[in-house]
Amino acid sequence: MINITINNKAVSVPEGTTIVNAAKKIGINIPTLCYHPDQMLKANCRVCVVEIEGYRTLQTACSTFVKEGMIIHTNTEKVRDARRVVVELMLADHNLACDTCAAESYCHLRRIASDLGVREPRFERVLVPYAPHINDVLSKDRTKCIKCGRCIQICAEVQGLSILDFMGRSNETIVGPAFDSELYDVACVSCGQCSAACPVGAITEKEDIESVWAAINDPNKVVVVQTAPAVRVAIGEEFGMEPGSIVTGQLVSSLRMLGFDYVFDTDFTADLTIIEEGHELLKRLKEGGTLPMLTSCSPGWINFIEQYYPELLPHVSSCKSPQQMFGALAKGYFPEKIGKKPSDIVSVSIMPCTAKKFEALREEMSVDGVNQDVDIVLTTRELGKMLRQAGIDFENLPEDEYDAPFGISTGAAVIFGATGGVMEAALRTVYEVVTGKTLEQIDFKDVRGLKGVKEAVVDLDGTPVKVAVVHTIAKAREMMELIKAGKADYTFIEVMCCPGGCIGGGGQPNGANDELRLKRIAGIYQADADLPIRKSHENPAIKSIYDDFLKEPLGEKSHHLLHTHYKNRKKQ
Template identity: 45%
Template structure:
């Protein structure tokens, strides 16, 4: 589409904008909206972006295509009255405890209420308060603060390809919730936190662990150690008015010392260690041609996604723990005894850009003598809250440096924070181990046609090559996995990050309306890599010393015990059976799985066919038909259980024969 549009008497050229809202913002007008997100499908629910077009009248800017010759007014007395009324209606049904709300100061509803000068609400609350869902380790869901913008629903479905949340009920009772009224902990939520970033209010927010950290800092019997992830240093400054991507490592370390942490370490050291272990594992598989492609395991949201949706791939995941869990394990298993301390005497805090790390830290396999290897995980946003609570003026802090030995890292560890960083670090190390020569510091990753958010690189060797792929967002990973399993693409190493552009776009990062925030953070991390004294893992003297002191060599039994882990298939939805045909005196019980995998393989058709067969045979009073979730055979569905007998791969065309044999004959 080409041409011009006149917006508030200013003429603008149409240059690929997909809706009028984008063009209006290009004109420098902050047109209000709740439900619009530049990465999501248009929804048009909130109507805050309504504008007046000369010929068309009132239109929603977010899902109206720009056309040549349009004349648009964004602000008139009538439009302002409409927006104020919309805000009043939203506020009428909203928990207005803004003074104690966790998102006060960052809430879009609060911001627009102040902007439009609303000081009176003419409408009464029409609904009862609903319980908050605090079951998840990663996030809190408060339906009383939801404005029904649908951003979380679309983000989970369109970006992550999961669809944990959706609209339920009708009319005034409509709400956003997980399937069948389940809690977030009972469904297939991976804890990535992208719904938090998309939410304009506090309906979805980070599950804070700040109080536990303060308690530990104030406990004289605890030595409190903190480690910070690479992506935090290029985002923390945004919380204090800094630019996205600006490196604030020195001020961050100084702030952590002021907060009272006894030792401040760098998770990049753990990333260096991960690169050594993962490279050793990869070369073993690569040389034998086994369990390829190897999938990275640094991202806990991806790992949980694989456990829910791709149990067939768990043997191909690297067994390496994520970097912060590696460092936590070392601190509890080796460092504490050397200091004359028990694991319980140490309190290890990880500052992460990621909300899924909170769940990861609670995995039972990540413990030492009953003590979690990482006791608390706080996000970048939570750290900023602690700094403010302490009254620290972040901008005026003098820079400080990490403690040794776990504060010294190579550039390879630093780049773990953005998409392609992990694979780059692994391949740098692999080339050095294979050739004994200095590896290239960067590799050329090119987009893969037809696969959004997927890149690939081919690294030539003296004999053969290493084919690498990187993918960010789980929706994109889902498509790549399907292509791999269909034989359409082939790689030796696949790096998966659940969040857009990697950890720099994590759910625990500062909220930003700058659509260039993630690219700027990535550039900041690339700059941090280039500024490092050493840029390859094998040049880190403290890594070499650590192996000599505690682990012997990469891949040793000691290293596997301390630095590696295992995985297991997970249910997608916990709980109930849902009656479909409820017999008065059931003598045959049939259960059909309607979980995602079975649904995609046709389980709803199976249910309909069974209903038809039951009614045709006039057995509605003798057969009990129920829908259920996850019969633990996700890769071989549709799955059906008839009187305790599990049947896999039940196609509709087989049902008549199965029904005759296992139901009709049993009831004869």
């Protein structure tokens, strides 16, 4: 342990602790902008400076490690002045348009400027004119960029892609893909991790909130909404609630208050995915199909394999993601049930993910080639904004329940929200289908948690089946290399694009780190444990939809509505 003094208070912390973290131990939050606890240290912004006795200059608290006997001051006049100058210099070339900024509700720069009492910036403002780059998924506005580098690092260190980097000098420095290209023109997977890590409004999702209001206000439309598993343990953060709080009931109430006609749950089609994907796996095992089979729920991961490893596409399950299975049923099954046409339905989804916006627009994701199965995708962050626009007191809402039949689901479906969840849900079903026995111990703890690659072996009546789970694109790449080298001795592999799975999606509340992701994961497993039915094949609504409509897993209707194909989109 190292003994130091911070603001005249003695504190002991383990060797290797930074001043930022040592200060936290005694209840002092030093302001930071470029610092991110999951990323390598960079010390780009200088907003975290502190005074250390015996040092001639101020030091950055995020990158300075404590030393025995250090005497640190975090709140002197000199420190406050220096921090103010740093922020004023940032604002000097910043497009300060907070009232119209997408990041207004979480912007760290705005909060720090306000806390430091920066009212009238002293420096002349020099703005480089620039039009934001906006594609169907993300909006990138360099006039809001403070060059902190968090997006660069998450793309390189977590996703292993390095799509973004610094370019230029001085106040002409910009952050973006090589040659300031559009993100669609480079091999970006649309995961949105950069937007979730950006502390300001320089990278955000493309907003689709107005399209949802227009649909709700159209008396000729029936607007149905689905909510992904991971949203229920994160949307509370938008309203100051503890990460991981399970707010499913309030989420349903709030969507009804916004005016959606039917509030459904993506968990229903997560259960359906397990039935279809489980049978696809058994078919491949029986008929000698391509193995290991890879899951297909995560559109950022699909974007990756299509662009980087198209030769491995035969390994990918043909199942659509739960979002798209839901959309296909919302347009291909539900309208008839309520005496409407597919074109009368507007299908909206609330997703933790920015890549879902891309997935919904794919030409393959339309049952009739005219109507998209999912019309509009909102991220968790966008839903937070929409609820604030409507003045909804989310935390104090009474709980409500999803509508039938697409609101009935199981614990197996809710764990789709965390890395390992799809695999665990599949094992709960595949075991019982293959062996005909009841699975007594349904918690597969080996595939839970934040470890990058997880493995488990399941005994299917004497046949050991080895499975693996990976999350993040960097780990997916490692796994693809193993498959290419013929060294992946697995039968089934779950791949999720984002750190921690969907709970760490690029559309979730801004600024997640591993500590926070673990709280969301705990919420997911608690939601599973709280449900009366925890195996997908025991969902009564799933049994009914097969009896009533789909008839059998992998049948003709399933083939038409619930399965798809992916293609080589390698950039030359």
